[in-house]
Amino acid sequence: MKTIVTDSPEEAASFILSGETAAFPTETVYGLGADAFNAAAVRKIFEAKGRPTDNPLIAHIADVGEVDRVADFSSRIAQRLAERFFPGPLTLVLPKHTDVPLVVTADLDTIAVRAPENKEAQAFLRVCACPVAAPSANRSGRPSPTTWQAVLEDLDGRISCVLRGEPSVVGLESTVVDCTTDIPRVLRTGGVTLEALREVVPDMQGPQHDPGDTPRSPGMRHRHYAPVARVVLVDKAPSIPPRETAGYIGIEDPGETAQSDSGGRWRLVEQVATPEAYAHRLFDFMRRCDAAGVETIYCQTVEPTGIGAAIMDRLQRAEKGSAGSR
Ligand code: TXA
Ligand code: MG
DSSP, X not given: OOOXXXXXXXXXXXXXXXXXXXXXXXXXXXXXXXXXXXXHHXXXXXXXXXXXXXXXXXXXXXXXXXXXXXXXXXXXXXXXXHHHHSSSSEEEEEEBOTTSXXXXXXXXXXXXXXXXXXXXXXXXXXXXXXXXXXXXXXOTTSOOOSSHHHHHHHXXXXXXXXXXXXXXXXXXXXXXXXXXXXXXXXXXXXXXXXXXHHHHSTTOBOOXXXXXXXXXXXXXXXXXXXXXXXXXXXXXXXXXXOSSXXXXXXXXXXXXXXXXXXXXXXXXXXEOSSHHHHHHHHHHHHHHHHHTTOSEEEEEOOOSSTHHHHHHHHHHHHHHHSGGGX
């Protein structure tokens, strides 16, 4: 299949309307969409990504007014969260309407819903005029794509279209909150911080860390966010560049600039000024390291508060899933 790259939300939406797949930019990461009410189209997403069919998708809508097309939106808490954070990097898990095909939610009776803030995403979703089921637009297990080029790197020839937009501003996926229980819980950390959620819902539960518990978000069971390179977490920038082809990302200055050789110097360095910049650059840096043949990526840890919680979650998953421990 030939993958069309377009700047036109209308052209990208035409693929969704004819039962095909189209990738589109959002402020978190790029998504790979299909009409959420077309089961055959949604199956193409799983095929293109090589995604396990037990991992449910997020239904994307243009506007908060469309939540009730796919879900029961009677929860006051869910309404308050949506009022505050939609459109934006928040996903709400709600009771699913029975007319949404079960392939979207991997047989669950709940559905994840999100209204992206990105202008191109909104224009695209408006023309689609249907809820668009979409996971991140990467091959399953790879870091999520934050640029249209990264989408092509993973999915060229496997999807019908990519809507070309700006690099994703946030750079990490949305925060997923389960609103189907009395006390809502964060299932996946992301672009909206736990602190911000608690300003609206003070008793919001944080993500569960007990490995003995069954993860409530099916996606958290799977290997995720892993570059080909080995990922090593360090609390300080290693002072001597290691004798291997290595990359470094972190807030602290590693004391060496990037070199094209690997003679005991960094191959690639991404020094970031803030945790927000770290989030914005992380997945792209992992992909650049893979493209440059880097063997080991040293990632400096950050305080697990604010956006730092989501950064640490992705770093720990990448460390577990990377070549070193696969
Ligand atoms: O920022 C994002 O969320 C991006 C953009 C494209 O919107 N999408 C994204 O989708 O990251 P994906 O499929 O890569 O991650 C969705 C997460 C997975 O962990 C999945 O298991 C969880 O949301 N999820 C989806 N539906 C769920 C449900 N009904 N109950 C619990 N978790 C659910
Ligand atoms: Mg994903």
